[in-house]
Amino acid sequence: MARTDHYRSPDAPAANSIVVAVTAFTQDETGRILMIRRTDNDLYAIPGGALELGDTLTQTVQREVMEETGIAVKVTGLIGVYSDPEHVIEFTDGEVRQEFSICFRADPTGSDLRTSDESKEVLWVAPTDLEALNIHPTIRLRIRHGLEQRAEPYYS
Secondary structure, three states, X not given: OOEEEEEOOOOOOOOOEEOOEEEEEEEOOOOOEEEEEEOOOOOEEXXXXXXXXXXXXXXXXXXXXXXXXXXXXXXXXEEEEEOOOOEEEEXXXXXXXXXXXXXXXXXXXXXXXXXXXXXXXXXXXXXXXHHHOOEOXXXXXXXXXXXXXXXXXXXX
C-alpha cells in the first residue's frame, strides 16, 4: 500500500485515524545509523512501525527493526514522542493518519542486513552522509535528536 506524507501542507487531507507507532534510532560501533529506504514512499527513514495488540513498545521496536532490516536490537532509551498534527500520512486505502510515533534508542545485538517488503534498501549511514539522502523532515528531527544525546526526551 503506497503512502504520501503531508507536512505543513494546506492541501493535506484531514486525519481520520491515529495509530501508536515506534521508530528506532540505532547506531553501530562506529556511529553509523541504521536506515531503510521505504518501499511505500521511496524515502529513507529509521526503521519502525505500528504497535500490535499484545506487544509492548519494546517488543514492537525489536520486531519492526528485525522485520525491516534483519538486525536484532536491544532498546536502551527514549529519544522522544512525536505527534505533530501537521504531519499526516495518507494511504491509498483512504486512511489518513495523524503522526504519533515514539522514538527509541536501540543497540544492535546481531544478525545481518537484509531487505523486506517494507524496505527496498537497508544500510548503515555515517551522520556526515545523511544530507545526501531523501529523508522526511520529521525523521530528520528524530535523527538529530538521537545524535544530540539529549538528557531529556523530546515531546510534541
